[in-house]
Amino acid sequence: MVETGRGPVEEEITEKNVYDLPDKTMGFFPGQVVVDLTSSTILLVVIIALSYLIPVPLTEPADLSTTTYVPRPEWFFLFYDQMLMFFPGYALISFGATVIPLIFFVTLLAIPWLDREPGHSPLKRPFVTIIAFLVVLVVVFNMLLALTRIANFPSGSPVG
DSSP: OEEETTEEEOOOOOTTTTTTOTTSOOOOTTHHHHHHHHHHHHHHHHHHHHHHHSOOOOOOOOOTTOSOOOOOOOGGGHHHHHHHHHSOTHHIIIIIIIIHHHHHHHHHHHHHHHOOOOOOOGGGOHHHHHHHHHHHHHHHHHHHHHHHHHHTSTTOOSOO
8 A cells, every 4th residue: 555645545556666565465467367378379379380380200001010120219218118027927017017106106295294494505414415305326327227228229219
């Protein structure tokens, strides 16, 4: 509120003074909706234009009778694919593909309740720092093992 000679007057919030008045709010509609629709439309037009200007090259049709094709995972599944090598047979389905990833994700989801340290410094939070380091180490190590396995396959290229 701004005090004038006629009484208190509500100050209008603009983009320039929004940080000066943290308790006041700006309207979402129609300003933000127009910005979102405009940027989404521009992005859609760019993607459609690129798809027409630079078409994806197609290869030959799939040959179902071949036995030489070796399926390879995409790069973001390489670490998970490496677990197939650690758990052969029936143990793979129940343990390697379900139990270990479940334990991994439950541990990640439980970290906020296991570590209540209010600070953000990694030195003051050894539990979370060690967990994060181990997660990164396991993912990178599994990806490197998978890349090595694929590169050493007789008819394989480094990444499919």
